[in-house]
Amino acid sequence: MKNFFRISFLIALFFGFQLNSNAAEKVEYLKTDWSFKGPFGKFDRAALQRGYQVYQEVCSSCHSMKYLSYRNLVEEGGPEFSVEQAKAIAASFEVKDGPNADGEMFMRPGRLSDKFVMPYENEKAAQAANGGAYPPDMTVLVKARGGGVDYIYSLLQGYEDPPAGVTLDDGVYYNKYMYGNKIKMSNQLSDGLVEYSDGTNASIEQMAKDVTTFLMWTAEPHLETRHKMGFKAIVYLIILTVLVYFSMKRIWSRIETKV
Amino acid sequence: MSEHEYTPKSKVGKWFNDRLPLLTLANHLTDYPTPKNLNYWWTFGGILTFCLITQIVTGLVLAMHYIAHADMAFQSVEHIMRDVNYGWLIRYIHANGASMFFLAVYIHIFRSLFYGSYKSPREVIWIIGIIIYLLMMAAAFLGYVLPWGQMSFWGATVITNLFSAIPLVGEGIVTWLWGGYSVDNPTLTRFFTLHYLIPFLILGLVVLHIWALHVPGNNNPIGIDIKKPSKDTVPFHPYIVIKDGFALLMFMIVFAFFVFYTPNILGHADNYIEANPLVTPAHIVPEWYLLPFYAILRSVPDKLLGVIAMLSAILILAALPWLDTSKIRSAVFRPLYKQFYWILVADVLILGYVGAMPAEGLYLLIARIATAYYFLHFLVVLPILGFKERTTPVPLSITEPILGGSPNFATVKKKDSFKDQ
Numbered sequence: 001m002k003n004f005f006r007i008s009f010l011i012a013l014f015f016g017f018q019l020n021s022n023a024a025e026k027v028e029y030l031k032t033d034w035s036f037k038g039p040f041g042k043f044d045r046a047a048l049q050r051g052y053q054v055y056q057e058v059c060s061s062c063h064s065m066k067y068l069s070y071r072n073l074v075e076e077g078g079p080e081f082s083v084e085q086a087k088a089i090a091a092s093f094e095v096k097d098g099p100n101a102d103g104e105m106f107m108r109p110g111r112l113s114d115k116f117v118m119p120y121e122n123e124k125a126a127q128a129a130n131g132g133a134y135p136p137d138m139t140v141l142v143k144a145r146g147g148g149v150d151y152i153y154s155l156l157q158g159y160e161d162p163p164a165g166v167t168l169d170d171g172v173y174y175n176k177y178m179y180g181n182k183i184k185m186s187n188q189l190s191d192g193l194v195e196y197s198d199g200t201n202a203s204i205e206q207m208a209k210d211v212t213t214f215l216m217w218t219a220e221p222h223l224e225t226r227h228k229m230g231f232k233a234i235v236y237l238i239i240l241t242v243l244v245y246f247s248m249k250r251i252w253s254r255i256e257t258k259v
Numbered sequence: 260m261s262e263h264e265y266t267p268k269s270k271v272g273k274w275f276n277d278r279l280p281l282l283t284l285a286n287h288l289t290d291y292p293t294p295k296n297l298n299y300w301w302t303f304g305g306i307l308t309f310c311l312i313t314q315i316v317t318g319l320v321l322a323m324h325y326i327a328h329a330d331m332a333f334q335s336v337e338h339i340m341r342d343v344n345y346g347w348l349i350r351y352i353h354a355n356g357a358s359m360f361f362l363a364v365y366i367h368i369f370r371s372l373f374y375g376s377y378k379s380p381r382e383v384i385w386i387i388g389i390i391i392y393l394l395m396m397a398a399a400f401l402g403y404v405l406p407w408g409q410m411s412f413w414g415a416t417v418i419t420n421l422f423s424a425i426p427l428v429g430e431g432i433v434t435w436l437w438g439g440y441s442v443d444n445p446t447l448t449r450f451f452t453l454h455y456l457i458p459f460l461i462l463g464l465v466v467l468h469i470w471a472l473h474v475p476g477n478n479n480p481i482g483i484d485i486k487k488p489s490k491d492t493v494p495f496h497p498y499i500v501i502k503d504g505f506a507l508l509m510f511m512i513v514f515a516f517f518v519f520y521t522p523n524i525l526g527h528a529d530n531y532i533e534a535n536p537l538v539t540p541a542h543i544v545p546e547w548y549l550l551p552f553y554a555i556l557r558s559v560p561d562k563l564l565g566v567i568a569m570l571s572a573i574l575i576l577a578a579l580p581w582l583d584t585s586k587i588r589s590a591v592f593r594p595l596y597k598q599f600y601w602i603l604v605a606d607v608l609i610l611g612y613v614g615a616m617p618a619e620g621l622y623l624l625i626a627r628i629a630t631a632y633y634f635l636h637f638l639v640v641l642p643i644l645g646f647k648e649r650t651t652p653v654p655l656s657i658t659e660p661i662l663g664g665s666p667n668f669a670t671v672k673k674k675d676s677f678k679d680q
Contacts, residue, residue, distance in 0.1 A: 145528055230515060238512065252498065259502060
């Protein structure tokens with residue numbers, strides 16, 4: 001068994017090294033302490049609510065959130081707005097519904113069961129309004145980028161004047177964390193851009209962190225349940241493994257062979 | 260296989276067993292004499308069975324909620340992740356389950372390579388195993404296409420395009436596979452159908468694999484033939500059942516860690532971007548378990564020869580029982596083979612590493628050397644080693660490993676003892 005573990009360990013080490021080396025070739029992202037990291041990680045409720053506000057007031061004019069519904073805002077493990085708050089949020093949007101009895105499409109206030117209203121009718125309209133670049137849907141964005149939350153968090157703060165020798169076309173901006181350093185989204189955040197109702201100072205860093213936290217939740221709405229269940233499952237498995245180990249020793253003690 | 264003189268105790272049992280000897284089968288499985296010196300590398304057969312069942316069960320549930328349509332597949336996967344009760348759990352088990360399945364199968368295969376389990380009289384078990392492995396790769400590839408993300412789409416494009424390397428009919432075959440002139444909805448629906456079919460083919464082959472195993476019985480770390488049953492063996496139940504169970508639980512802890520804490524680390528971020536035929540990802544890479552073969556494919560400059568090299572790299576394993584000319588099974592008694600074995604392990608790991616890297620410069624050079632060595636190991640080293648190597652004395656039985664006999668004697672003994680069974 002010793003040999004078995006030694007070899008398994010070496011191979012695991014090799015794979016660990018591979019995963020690390022894949023990460024190492026990328027740029028160093030800005031770091032911050034995420035409350036949802038680690039086996040006991042949870043979302044910071046207030047950060048999620050603030051993050052929703054940043055998304056709503058800043059991002060949502062271009063970026064859709066098509067897999068999220070207003071009801072999700074109420075659900076456990078998310079921003080946990082009250083039902084009234086979420087209903088009010090939903091009702092502040094106009095949703096196209098129909099056709100009605102006369103065969104006409106009509107607009108009505110949003111309901112909890114509605115998906116987040118899209119900023120543009122379709123992808124082409126989004127491209128036309130943004131100089132040909134399609135602002136990606138944000139629901140699973142943090143999972144769709146190599147650096148995950150650190151990448152998004154850094155990107156939002158990564159705008160700089162282009163270094164000498166780099167020329168940018170109209171409507172293209174320089175961002176030191178963007179792949180290829182050229183991005184069609186202009187710098188969106190500036191100090192005090194939003195007014196947080198809980199009195200938190202809306203610095204660029206704070207807004208970047210809040211909205212990234214929100215995006216982590218939209219990508220992984222069941223993250224808290226997953227962490228909690230994982231802990232229980234692994235503790236259960238470890239206890240069972242120990243019990244089975246001693247049963248095995250007992251059974252194998254009937255014969256003179258080590259196990 | 261020894262004849263079973265088994266009579267059920269109850270009248271009903273006897274009545275039934277005379278018509279369908281299921282109870283005899285159950286009795287054979289519990290009593291099955293297993294070498295008592297099997298180490299933990301032997302527990303991966305049971306672990307693999309668990310993996311297969313897990314994939315089938317979670318896959319069935321996923322298929323109830325998944326929609327195989329180019330416009331809806333990605334969205335339906337998000338629906339599973341968000342709105343289906345514990346859908347995220349089922350999907351993460353299924354996605355990481357594929358990786359765990361391959362992890363286990365690679366250990367299983369390399370165990371066989373080390374202890375010479377593929378040698379006579381176990382060639383058929385080995386060949387069925389290679390077919391299962393091929394089907395696993397097909398199933399994994401097809402399954403990776405179903406979420407219809409960017410890597411799904413472009414992976415499917417790259418792999419199906421390999422068939423275009425076939426002279427004359429290649430292009431026609433690719434169009435036929437796609438069901439059109441590019442990877443699109445018809446491709447997705449047929450991939451879904453095949454992804455659903457293959458696991459059941461694997462299940463059937465697993466039954467054959469185990470059946471074929473139960474004819475000569477397990478190989479063992481010493482690699483000698485043993486009398487069954489004897490003091491060298493233990494009944495499968497409870498000895499091996501509890502030991503396999505213990506190993507399975509440890510495996511499940513690792514599995515659970517991936518599912519609950521790093522469910523996406525083995526996947527590629529690009530697969531959370533919906534498939535877009537107009538945007539090609541910067542690097543198209545397959546899942547980690549296919550990387551060594553991907554490296555072999557890319558290390559050959561010619562497309563057709565590359566495809567042939569990749570396929571040969573797998574199929575050469577089927578010829579292994581005849582390429583390895585040594586009469587001694589276990590590497591324990593083969594000092595030279597043992598060293599070449601570890602070089603091969605390193606070689607495959609290196610191939611996996613360069614498979615993940617862009618095919619250029621130093622990486623390409625390393626890939627070419629590693630590919631050449633891979634074939635050299637099977638085609639040159641193994642056949643010669645069997646004749647040249649001075650093996651160390653092989654014990655005559657498991658219980659008396661100290662009393663050495665000559666390897667030749669052990670070989671002579673082998674044939675007779677096999678006939679006895």
